[in-house]
Amino acid sequence: MNAVLSSCERIDIEGEAHSPRLGSQTDGGTNCKMEKQREQVKFWRWRSSSNHELSQEHDVELLRARYITHSFGRHTHDTFAIGVIQQGAEEFDYRGETHVAIAGTIAMINPGEVHTGHAATDVGWTYRMLYPDVRLLQQAASQLADHDASIPYFPNPVVQDEYLTGLMLRLHVALEEQAPQLEQDSRFLWTFSQLVWRHGGDRPTLKAIGNESRAIQIAREYLETHYTENVSLETLAAIAHLSPFHLLRTFRKQVGLPPHEYLNQVRFRQAKKLLVQGQPIREVAHVTGFADQSHLTRQFKRMIGVTPGQYRSP
CATH class of the missing domain: 2.60.120.10 (Jelly Rolls)
Structure with missing residues (x-):
């Protein structure tokens, strides 16, 4: 307790x-x-x-x-x-x-x-x-x-x-x-x-998670190729041919992260590559799908403990 x-x-x-x-x-x-x-x-x-x-x-x-x-x-x-x-x-x-x-x-x-x-x-x-x-x-x-x-x-x-x-x-x-x-x-x-x-007063019975590895792979591939877009859960679920809730449960189980956190990881990896190439931080945030420079900065601090500027110029 x-x-x-x-x-x-x-x-x-x-x-x-x-x-x-x-x-x-x-x-x-x-x-x-x-x-x-x-x-x-x-x-x-x-x-x-x-x-x-x-x-x-x-x-x-x-x-x-x-x-x-x-x-x-x-x-x-x-x-x-x-x-x-x-x-x-x-x-x-x-x-x-x-x-x-x-x-x-x-x-x-x-x-x-x-x-x-x-x-x-x-x-x-x-x-x-x-x-x-x-x-x-x-x-x-x-x-x-x-x-x-x-x-x-x-x-x-x-x-x-x-x-x-x-x-x-x-x-x-x-x-x-x-x-x-x-x-x-x-x-x-x-x-x-x-x-x-x-x-809730009436607790429903959850549907068992099956073997949807192909559906989750499709969802991952979509996020990896559309990371610059503001993807919705509905779009991702439709592509994977799963209900939104079942997609969330299955994605979490198979990948270890919910879809939005996986998308952040994809964007983060792309941003690191561009920063190493010397591209401006604001531009990197824009082309990798982050809302703005401050959003990119928060992700860097959360992921690796340094700012994008510190990562670009060690």
Whole structure:
């Protein structure tokens, strides 16, 4: 069982807990202040540019916020409301009971359910929320079960799941930073299928992974020859003649990486060759399919611990 986190700890995008800095405690160590005691809110909408069934004409609303004194009155959503508490704790009334979601937990509200929301302590709470359309989660459940499925229902409003917390945070950041399409599509489908599988009230039976080595080879070859393009999951799945979810599962098992990370590896290898030839970093980022120079730099730091400039001129 995971350890219970204090309301002063925060959770980063890797799902790891970090204790507050020295000097952040007050009242004899019984309380703490969140950095920069002020409320911050960012709200936006995301729609996949691909045409696969999981995102067709259904926006996903997203929220990244820190609340201290704000209080949500009794209200409902016509979507699911799912998010990760990164710091502090939120208290909310739901289904006739009062619940507290602390840092590191996931809060889940089903559509149409009346609930409230406010800080559980005087330090407030920081969280990342997603509000996916009902049909999006139904489609994720259908791909998970490999047949038409009903709308998922989540019986527990607060769950502690370290693996899923990491998935949710990385998905949220990928959508906020407008990551490459394959990464957005893959993270969205994988995260919500895992949510249904691990915490849905009606857990579907997973289809066994067969011997699809030829299909995965086709997908790999396509990524290796189209690495400059903004490939979608739908396109890759159609080429491999697999459903998007089955492609993700099979690709992970046979290659050891999800398709979007394999594509990053292909782009990374090409970028290294061009940098050694002395080509400008900005141009290298453009011709190898990275979003921009900063995206290329982040990948180099993550892969080999140095910047593209350092790699080009050792």
